[in-house]
Amino acid sequence: MRALRFLMQKEFRQMFRDKGFTGRLFIAPAIQLILLPMAANYTIKNINIAIVDHDHSTVSQQLSNKILSSGYFKLADYTDFNSKAGALIENDKADLVLEFPSGFEKNMIRENNQKIAIQVNAINGVKASIGFGYLSGIIADYNNNLRLQWIQPGRTNTMPTIDVVSSYWYNPSLTYYIYMVPAILVSLITGIAGLSAAFNIVKEKEMGTIEQINVTPIKKYEFILGKLIPFLAVGTVVFSFGLLFSWVIYGIKPLGNIAVLYLFMYVFLFAILGFGLLISTYSQTQQQANSIMFLFMMVFNMMSGLYTPIDSMPGWAQVITHLFPISYFIDVMRMVVIKGSGIHDIRMHILFVFLIGLVLNTWAVLNYRKTT
Amino acid sequence: MSKEIVIRTNKLTKRFDDFVAVDEITFDVHKGEIFGFLGANGAGKTTAMRMLCGLSIPTSGEAMVAGYDVFKQPDEIKQNIGYMSQKFSLYEDLSVKENIEFYGGIYGLSNKQIKEKSGELIERLGLHNEADKLVSSLPLGWKQKLSFSVAIVHQPKIVFLDEPTGGVDPAMRRQFWDLIYDAADKGITIFVTTHYLDEAEYCNRVSIMVDGKIEALDSPEGLRKTFSASNMDEVFYKLARKAKRSAD
Numbered sequence: 001m002r003a004l005r006f007l008m009q010k011e012f013r014q015m016f017r018d019k020g021f022t023g024r025l026f027i028a029p030a031i032q033l034i035l036l037p038m039a040a041n042y043t044i045k046n047i048n049i050a051i052v053d054h055d056h057s058t059v060s061q062q063l064s065n066k067i068l069s070s071g072y073f074k075l076a077d078y079t080d081f082n083s084k085a086g087a088l089i090e091n092d093k094a095d096l097v098l099e100f101p102s103g104f105e106k107n108m109i110r111e112n113n114q115k116i117a118i119q120v121n122a123i124n125g126v127k128a129s130i131g132f133g134y135l136s137g138i139i140a141d142y143n144n145n146l147r148l149q150w151i152q153p154g155r156t157n158t159m160p161t162i163d164v165v166s167s168y169w170y171n172p173s174l175t176y177y178i179y180m181v182p183a184i185l186v187s188l189i190t191g192i193a194g195l196s197a198a199f200n201i202v203k204e205k206e207m208g209t210i211e212q213i214n215v216t217p218i219k220k221y222e223f224i225l226g227k228l229i230p231f232l233a234v235g236t237v238v239f240s241f242g243l244l245f246s247w248v249i250y251g252i253k254p255l256g257n258i259a260v261l262y263l264f265m266y267v268f269l270f271a272i273l274g275f276g277l278l279i280s281t282y283s284q285t286q287q288q289a290n291s292i293m294f295l296f297m298m299v300f301n302m303m304s305g306l307y308t309p310i311d312s313m314p315g316w317a318q319v320i321t322h323l324f325p326i327s328y329f330i331d332v333m334r335m336v337v338i339k340g341s342g343i344h345d346i347r348m349h350i351l352f353v354f355l356i357g358l359v360l361n362t363w364a365v366l367n368y369r370k371t372t
Numbered sequence: 373m374s375k376e377i378v379i380r381t382n383k384l385t386k387r388f389d390d391f392v393a394v395d396e397i398t399f400d401v402h403k404g405e406i407f408g409f410l411g412a413n414g415a416g417k418t419t420a421m422r423m424l425c426g427l428s429i430p431t432s433g434e435a436m437v438a439g440y441d442v443f444k445q446p447d448e449i450k451q452n453i454g455y456m457s458q459k460f461s462l463y464e465d466l467s468v469k470e471n472i473e474f475y476g477g478i479y480g481l482s483n484k485q486i487k488e489k490s491g492e493l494i495e496r497l498g499l500h501n502e503a504d505k506l507v508s509s510l511p512l513g514w515k516q517k518l519s520f521s522v523a524i525v526h527q528p529k530i531v532f533l534d535e536p537t538g539g540v541d542p543a544m545r546r547q548f549w550d551l552i553y554d555a556a557d558k559g560i561t562i563f564v565t566t567h568y569l570d571e572a573e574y575c576n577r578v579s580i581m582v583d584g585k586i587e588a589l590d591s592p593e594g595l596r597k598t599f600s601a602s603n604m605d606e607v608f609y610k611l612a613r614k615a616k617r618s619a620d
Contacts, residue, residue, distance in 0.1 A: 006477030010466065017465050017506075208459035215425050215455040216478050217447050 003218050007226025011200075015230065024196075029188045029238055033245055036184045037177040047131040048076040050085040050094040057105035063142050067098070072134050089121045096120055096131050108146075170339045177250050182333035183306045185242040189265065190272055190300065190326055193235030195293050197227060198276035202289045205280075220368060228273050235269045236262075255340030263343070264332050267350055271325040271357030277364035300326045325353045376403040378530055378561045379424060384433035386419050393419040395584035396433065403529075406552065406562040408572045411581030412612045417565045418458070420581070421532050424563070425455050438529040451479070454523035454531035454560075458538065460515050462522060464508035468499055471507055471522060479526035493521045496551075513544030517551060524555055531555065533564040537571065549574055569604040580608065583617050 015021050049067065053060050067073055076094040079085060088094035099117040108114040118135060122128045171178050204210040213223060239262070246252045254261060275296075283289035303313070303320065304327040310318055321327045328349045335341035343350075379401035386394040394416045401407045411417045422428040424437050426446035435442040438452040462471045469490055476486040494503050497517055502510060510518065516536055524531050533552075537545045549571065556562050564575070572578050572592060579589040588595055588611060592604060601607045 002480065003478045006474055009477075010463070010470070010474045013470060014463065014465050207464070208457060208461040209463055211427065211457050211459075212455070212461040213478075214427055215450055215453065216475070217450040217480075218478050 001222070004222050004226050007218070007222065008229055011226060011230040015234075024192060025234065025238060026241060029185075029192065029242055030245060032188055033181060033184060033242060034249065037180045037250075044127055044130045044134075045072055047073050047096060047127060047134070048088075048094045049073045049096045049098060049131075049135075050076040050088045051078050052080065052082055052085045052097060052099040053078065054080060054102035055100040055104035057100075059105040059108065059146075060100040063100075063139065064098075066142055067135065067138050070134065070138055072131070085119075089119065092121070092123065094121060095124070095127055096135060098135065178252055178338060179334065181246045181250055181252055182337045183330045185239070185246065186268075186304075186326060186329045186333055187301060187306060188242060189235055189239055189269070189329075191297065192238050193231050193269060193273070195272075195276050195297070196234070197231045197273050198280040198283075198289050198293065199286055200231075201227060201277065201280035202283050202286050205283075206285055220365065224277065224365060224368065228277070231273055232266065232269055235265065239265050252337065254337040256336035256342060260341075260343050260346070261333070261336050264329065264336075264346060264350060264353075267353050267357065268325055268329045271353050271360060274357050274360030274364055275325075278360055278367065281364055281367040300324055303327070305330050322352070323356065325356050328353045377401070378403045378438055379407075379563065380434075380436045381424075382434040384420070384423060384435050385431050386416075386423055386428065387431045392584050394423070394430075397581070397584075397586050399579060399586060399589055401530075401561060401563060403561055404556055404559050405576045406556050406564065406574065408575030408578035409563060409565045409581070410569075410572055410578055410608065411565075412615055413567075414617055415581040415615070416584040417581055418534055421534055421563070421565060425453060425532055426450055427455075451526075452529045454526070454528040456519050456523045456531070456533045456536055458534045460512075460519060462507050462515070462519055465506060467504050467506055468494065468510075468518060469503050471518070472525060475522050476525050481526060489525055493525070496554075497521060513540045513548075516540055516544075517548055520548065520551055520555075524560060527558075528560065530561040530563060533562065535565055535567060537566065537568060545571070569608055572604045572608075578604070580611050582611055582615050587611050587614070 051064050051067075053064070064078070068075055073096075076088050077084065082099065085094065085097040085099070089097060097117075097119040099119070101115070101117070104114055104116070116139065118132065120128045120132050201210075204213070243254070243258075243261075279289055279292050279296075283292060301307070303310075303317065304324055305321065306326075310321050310327060313321065332341075332346050332349050335345060377400045379399075381400075382398050383396040384394060384398070385392065385396050397420060409417055409421065419428065423430045423442060424435060426437075426442060426449050430442060437449045440446075440448040440452070442449065463474070466474065472490040472493060473486055476489055481489065490503075494500060497514070499514070499518070502514075507515060507518065520531075520533065520536060523533075537548050540548065545568070552562055552564070552574075564571075566572065575592065577589065577591050578595060579586050580595075581587065588598070588607070590598065595601075595607045596603065599607045599610050601610065
């Protein structure tokens with residue numbers, strides 16, 4: 001075990017000598033934690049709306065004002081002509097077109113029934129459907145108000161309405177960053193601690209130093225532990241920094257026990273370091289390792305539930321996400337940080353990630369050879 | 373010179389698919405001897421050496437290194453040999469002292485031994501001013517000398533040197549060979565491959581490999597006589613001309 005001490009000492013010396021190291025450890029995570037939650041904002045604002053008003057009535061004016069003052073919409077144009085609004089959609093200047101037919105107000109009062117047309121530019125599907133949702137909500141709300149005003153005193157309401165009162169648990173104001181920041185921290189740990197272990201070993205191959213190590217009596221497991229332990233330390237530092245940072249900047253304080261978070265982080269690092277190690281045993285150059293990593297990081301980020309909910313993926317895709325340690329960690333982060341879940345609630349997560357880690361590490365150790 | 377045998381091979385062979393890189397080589401190396409292992413590029417020198425160091429598993433044959441079997445006791449062999457590869461392989465981002473400490477440490481030297489050894493080594497190489505500098509800042513010749521010294525820091529029985537003086541100027545090569553003689557005087561067996569035929573003259577015995585086989589093995593004088601040549605260059609050309617494999 002004495003050899004292990006020298007291996008780790010060497011590893012730490014090299015780390016701190018690397019000029020970009022402190023940058024990668026603190027500055028990169030800080031920038032990502034500030035920028036990514038902003039970019040990954042689910043609240044859609046600045047939806048461009050064109051209003052075609054053939055009616056020019058009080059009702060059409062009132063409704064238009066209500067829509068524009070909601071804060072979600074930006075007026076692209078207010079016009080009489082359908083063709084002009086159509087051109088705006090074609091040029092991508094408008095996401096939605098709301099059309100008031102002529103006689104809108106009159107028909108509404110006289111026949112108590114009137115249709116309104118909404119056209120949606122579905123090029124950007126998310127923006128379109130969310131924008132449509134907002135718009136329908138506002139119109140329904142306005143509709144209800146009108147109805148209340150017009151009910152004749154003394155007459156009972158002939159149309160019963162169901163009013164939905166919603167409340168959001170755990171994140172009452174649906175603040176997106178409370179949801180995103182813990183998950184982005186997972187992505188960071190994966191990149192900084194897990195995958196740099198792979199590059200580290202491949203670099204030794206490239207430099208030829210691994211051959212010098214292979215002629216020494218160092219045992220396989222000593223060499224691997226000598227690589228993994230320093231990266232566990234790096235992971236601890238980045239994770240602690242990230243938690244502190246999200247508390248200071250976003251005021252996010254884990255509701256659950258912080259020790260549970262750390263426990264899970266170590267189980268996760270065990271798995272992801274095993275993955276990095278496995279890739280390093282299959283790559284001869286950093287270039288190779290890089291392209292393999294790039295592919296996996298893309299898939300991890302897209303499929304781990306970081307940006308889109310796993311529950312809305314097709315069944316086969318959900319099965320795949322259950323093979324990624326990262327999707328478990330994102331889930332655990334959200335559960336413990338936002339909901340205050342305890343160790344009992346995440347015991348299956350711990351078990352699965354541990355098993356994944358066991359498979360990856362065994363595979364990597366078997367595939368790492370000192371001889372050819 | 374004692375006749376104790378430290379390396380013995382018997383029909384040692386390495387195949388890569390249907391390519392026979394090393395073809396049934398049989399030879400002995402004696403303790404304290406400087407054994408030159410010559411051959412053209414692609415003759416199979418490095419592969420043979422890697423098998424003896426436990427980096428590559430032989431396909432067939434037998435080999436004993438420092439009294440241990442290459443098939444069964446690779447770990448024991450590794451404790452008793454040093455190795456310096458063609459490619460410079462110390463850590464460029466560690467200082468001279470840190471490299472010595474690291475390799476001393478993983479070979480199991482005590483802290484006291486490491487301290488003594490690195491003092492001794494820095495003294496011998498005249499690296500006082502460079503001891504705390506990163507290895508990447510040293511000129512190639514110095515790196516090679518340091519590499520060699522680190523390869524024998526644990527006082528192995530045998531040290532394997534794979535073209536140790538490639539790309540180094542003649543004066544530096546001379547100094548490098550002084551280090552080799554020093555080590556041999558201390559009883560370390562030197563197993564060295566080289567492309568410089570003047571260096572072959574410095575060896576006690578020389579073997580010449582052609583197409584994976586050992587075609588000649590004798591002292592430099594012996595070889596000159598057998599091939600009625602005036603120097604090692606001629607011996608080498610006479611043998612290498614027979615090669616059918618193209619250099620890689």
